[in-house]
Amino acid sequence: MNLRLKLFTLFSVTYLLIFIVIQFASNSVLLGGMEELENREITGETANGVASVKQRISDIEYATRRFASYDNIYRFTKAPDLVSEEYVWRVVNDAALSESNINYVIIFDLEGESILEKGYYKNSKIAVSEELVNFFEMNSILVVHQKVDSKLSGLLKTPLGLCAISSQPISSEEDKIVGSMVLCSLIETETEKATSDPTLMQVNLVPLTENIPAHTASILHEITNDDPIYVEKPNEDTIKGYSVVNDLYGNPAILVAVEAPRLIYGMGEKMVNYFVLSFVLIGISIGMLAILALNRLVIMPLSKLSGEVAEINPQTINETSVAIPGDDEIARLSQDIEGMLKTLREYQNRMKETERMVSIGATATMVGHDLRNPLQVVVMLTDLIKKKINRLSDDEQHQEIERLTNRIKEQATYMNKIVSDLQGLTKGLSLEIEDVYLVEMVEGILESVQIPENIFSQVYFEEDFPEIFADKAKIQRVLTNLIINAIQSMQTGGELVVRGHKDGKKVCISVIDTGCGITKPNLDKIFDPLFTTKAKGTGLGLTVCKRIVEAHSGEIFVKSHQGVGTMFTIFLPIKQEPKSVEDKTETGIDYASYHEHILPSCL
Ligand SMILES: Nc1ncnc2c1ncn2[C@@H]1O[C@H](COP(=O)(O)OP(=O)(O)OP(=O)(O)O)[C@@H](O)[C@H]1O
Ligand SMILES: [Mg+2]
Numbered sequence: 001m002n003l004r005l006k007l008f009t010l011f012s013v014t015y016l017l018i019f020i021v022i023q024f025a026s027n028s029v030l031l032g033g034m035e036e037l038e039n040r041e042i043t044g045e046t047a048n049g050v051a052s053v054k055q056r057i058s059d060i061e062y063a064t065r066r067f068a069s070y071d072n073i074y075r076f077t078k079a080p081d082l083v084s085e086e087y088v089w090r091v092v093n094d095a096a097l098s099e100s101n102i103n104y105v106i107i108f109d110l111e112g113e114s115i116l117e118k119g120y121y122k123n124s125k126i127a128v129s130e131e132l133v134n135f136f137e138m139n140s141i142l143v144v145h146q147k148v149d150s151k152l153s154g155l156l157k158t159p160l161g162l163c164a165i166s167s168q169p170i171s172s173e174e175d176k177i178v179g180s181m182v183l184c185s186l187i188e189t190e191t192e193k194a195t196s197d198p199t200l201m202q203v204n205l206v207p208l209t210e211n212i213p214a215h216t217a218s219i220l221h222e223i224t225n226d227d228p229i230y231v232e233k234p235n236e237d238t239i240k241g242y243s244v245v246n247d248l249y250g251n252p253a254i255l256v257a258v259e260a261p262r263l264i265y266g267m268g269e270k271m272v273n274y275f276v277l278s279f280v281l282i283g284i285s286i287g288m289l290a291i292l293a294l295n296r297l298v299i300m301p302l303s304k305l306s307g308e309v310a311e312i313n314p315q316t317i318n319e320t321s322v323a324i325p326g327d328d329e330i331a332r333l334s335q336d337i338e339g340m341l342k343t344l345r346e347y348q349n350r351m352k353e354t355e356r357m358v359s360i361g362a363t364a365t366m367v368g369h370d371l372r373n374p375l376q377v378v379v380m381l382t383d384l385i386k387k388k389i390n391r392l393s394d395d396e397q398h399q400e401i402e403r404l405t406n407r408i409k410e411q412a413t414y415m416n417k418i419v420s421d422l423q424g425l426t427k428g429l430s431l432e433i434e435d436v437y438l439v440e441m442v443e444g445i446l447e448s449v450q451i452p453e454n455i456f457s458q459v460y461f462e463e464d465f466p467e468i469f470a471d472k473a474k475i476q477r478v479l480t481n482l483i484i485n486a487i488q489s490m491q492t493g494g495e496l497v498v499r500g501h502k503d504g505k506k507v508c509i510s511v512i513d514t515g516c517g518i519t520k521p522n523l524d525k526i527f528d529p530l531f532t533t534k535a536k537g538t539g540l541g542l543t544v545c546k547r548i549v550e551a552h553s554g555e556i557f558v559k560s561h562q563g564v565g566t567m568f569t570i571f572l573p574i575k576q577e578p579k580s581v582e583d584k585t586e587t588g589i590d591y592a593s594y595h596e597h598i599l600p601s602c603l
Pocket of ligand 1: 481485486487489513515516517518526531532533534536537538539540541542543566
């Protein structure tokens with residue numbers, strides 16, 4: 001699985017988990033709270049509906065008590081034949097009936113026989129049905145009171161329908177009961193609205209007759225004394241609260257049903273939906289941005305880096321660069337890889353160098369072995385010829401042969417130098433340390449090499465220039481090589497200076513010429529084996545010099561200006577100590593910069 005897919009999966013799974021948690025939390029906490037709030041509201045309204053029914057009963061009870069205590073009523077009930085019923089209607093007038101919502105007024109005598117009746121409905125007088133009068137006469141318990149303070153109030157199923165009734169005795173001040181008064185208020189079966197606002201609660205009073213629908217029966221089953229209000233949510237938009245009011249006999253008489261739109265819950269649901277939707281949109285946008293940013297900032301540079309690293313091979317390692325600009329972690333990683341590549345390149349170059357040296361070594365060993373003996377024979381034979389020709393009398397012939405033998409020896413010596421250089425390059429260097437006096441050595445070399453007449457040579461050594469411990473033959477080879485190079489660089493003549501002075505625990509010898517100089521690109525290569533600009537050069541001289549100087553724990557530097565001249569400087573420890581570099585810190589002299597400063601003054 002690649003990084004992009006991993007990130008996408010990780011992001012999706014995390015986002016899904018957060019989404020599930022938020023969905024659960026908003027549903028259970030927010031919608032749960034809203035549901036509880038609407039439950040409480042509907043329960044309260046249902047209780048109000050029940051209270052409104054009970055209020056009608058107590059209104060009618062109060063009106064009955066008031067009417068029954070009127071003297072006019074008492075006198076009429078006591079002697080209905082003698083007292084006009086107008087006395088009654090003067091106090092039980094239409095206004096009083098309308099105010100208390102009373103539909104029927106019936107006065108009974110002591111035996112429970114009706115002696116006066118009145119019907120009133122919606123501001124008009126109506127007849128009192130015989131059925132109703134008979135109903136009360138048949139249920140004398142409702143209309144015959146034994147005590148002055150007895151009363152009966154409540155809901156009652158009458159032949160005219162469900163009524164709120166109140167029955168109270170009519171008595172004198174001496175507490176003599178003369179009859180009873182019954183007031184009846186018809187309970188409307190139609191919906192009674194608690195408010196005119198259609199969006200708010202509707203209170204329905206449903207009379208419970210013999211034929212109760214199954215749904216109503218199931219609701220009644222849910223309503224108990226401990227839990228008198230039952231809340232039902234038939235659908236997403238409506239909530240209903242139910243409660244029951246019993247009749248006078250304790251049987252369920254009215255189902256108070258309150259219905260309300262689920263505004264709070266609907267609003268909560270909308271809020272949750274908007275919240276979830278915005279969460280989804282924001283999450284997707286942030287996720288896309290994060291993935292795009294990661295893709296651009298991390299994955300693309302990483303893929304590029306990985307592609308470039310994969311393409312690296314030993315053949316193209318020198319041309320390959322994987323560095324990414326910047327200072328972030330990926331840029332640093334690329335720079336680290338670049339550093340590793342650099343090290344690899346160095347190792348690869350060193351390997352090549354080693355391989356080259358191994359093959360040179362093999363050739364050199366073979367050539368050295370094969371040439372060394374014949375060369376020595378040639379030199380010996382040349383010396384022998386020289387001795388023999390000394391005895392010859394012919395001067396002219398003698399000089400000619402001596403000139404030729406000198407040339408043979410010269411060439412043989414040069415061939416010997418090549419062999420020595422090759423062997424010095426390939427064999428392990430073992431130093432044979434002895435006292436070396438460099439002033440004498442330099443003078444000897446200048447005498448032995450052929451210096452053209454147009455070159456003026458000078459030697460400047462400090463007076464107390466010390467003897468050093470070194471391998472004499474090898475140091476001689478170094479100085480000879482440097483002096484020969486200097487002479488060869490001054491084809492049209494010039495000045496050769498060899499300077500020497502003591503420098504702390506080291507000696508410093510500079511070979512300075514006013515020759516052709518070395519070009520800048522060649523300066524980096526002159527110590528490489530086989531590098532030469534000369535037609536007859538082997539390119540081994542400086543390589544051997546460097547090896548020998550470093551074997552003595554010394555250092556060699558070059559400073560050159562093309563067309564001006566060249567200065568080679570070698571630093572050699574007076575005594576052979578393992579680390580010559582430490583001497584630099586001891587004396588406080590930086591040999592490289594010293595070398596830089598001395599050249600211009602010498603040239
Ligand atoms: N004093 C100098 N002035 C100018 N160029 C120099 C000087 N010394 C060295 N060089 C340059 O450095 C090259 C390498 O020198 P090096 O002595 O190693 O080899 P060489 O002189 O060419 O051959 P040989 O092996 O015979 O010495 C020379 O070919 C020359 O170009
Ligand atoms: Mg040379």
